[in-house]
């Protein structure tokens with residue numbers, strides 16, 4: 001088993017029946033956003049950490065203590081120091097808010113008055129003191145989620161697991177809870193499942209992307225969303241993403257990839273980033289706003305509509321779908337077997353008379369295409 005040094009929470013575990021094999025470490029005080037498509041293994045990861053699932057390979061350890069391993073070691077969920085906050089607040093309906101929050105200290109053996117005093121402190125921590133006497137049925141979604149956070153914190157866990165904490169909230173309630181979590185998570189060890197890049201930016205030091213039961217990539221939030229190495233992360237960051245191999249040849253500049261279906265893609269390698277070596281896998285990433293569309297030339301022997309000048313890429317494609325997005329129209333295209341998107345103004349889209357099935361030329365300047373190793 002590979003050792004992952006320096007982790008407070010170390011998951012190096014798998015569940016064969018689910019096709020999941022994960023290796024990741026979370027430092028003490030670090031918040032990690034867990035992102036990935038449906039079925040990627042996010043819930044399985046939480047289940048392994050929280051003690052809802054037993055690994056059949058490897059182990060899960062927290063602060064050097066084995067929580068579970070494939071040889072049968074097993075610490076039950078309530079003795080792990082791991083609190084799982086589900087999408088729905090799941091409060092005890094028959095208890096008051098204060099009693100809900102006092103539950104964990106009571107279960108840990110605190111006398112009643114002490115547990116209630118602690119609950120009051122945790123409610124203050126989440127700005128929900130005034131809700132102490134209410135029943136869960138008398139709370140809004142945002143208030144109930146606050147109370148659920150206080151209840152999770154009252155157990156004084158060493159790790160907090162948050163499963164899409166804003167998913168069950170209406171949009172109006174989310175910003176206040178986001179601010180609260182930002183404060184609460186600042187110095188806590190936590191994993192947060194989210195589909196929102198904004199939440200990854202605001203709450204997490206690092207992002208781990210899961211795909212098909214594996215860690216596809218991980219890195220500091222801004223860096224990962226800026227220079228994604230997986231299609232999923234590129235999608236989150238709203239970027240076009242094309243995989244290829246660094247073109248070979250003595251005269252080839254480093255920012256050139258050979259891509260199936262698109263030929264040679266020219267781009268630039270960012271400062272401080274190692275260019276992929278000839279023949280090595282690389283990715284080209286570019287913003288939809290940096291893709292221009294032109295009509296396909298009718299006359300043979302040239303692309304008269306496409307301006308020449310600085311180095312640029314031009315690919316033949318077909319419009320698949322037009323998606324209005326505020327002041328822009330997102331044009332989804334297929335080109336050489338790749339799905340690419342361009343953001344145009346509505347006026348430009350109308351002028352080109354774009355409709356699904358229309359043939360177009362997609363143009364991206366080399367200066368706007370970033371190339372780096374995969």
Ligand SMILES: Nc1ncnc2c1ncn2[C@@H]1O[C@H](COP(=O)(O)OP(=O)(O)OP(=O)(O)O)[C@@H](O)[C@H]1O
Pocket residue numbers: 017018019020036037038039040041042043044045213
């Ligand atoms: N109860 C289950 N029994 C068997 N296989 C399961 C079960 N739950 C999930 N799986 C499988 O395990 C794999 C990982 O699923 P998991 O639920 O961990 O993904 P996820 O990233 O949480 O997905 P989602 O975003 O849809 O919640 C998938 O292949 C899934 O089909």
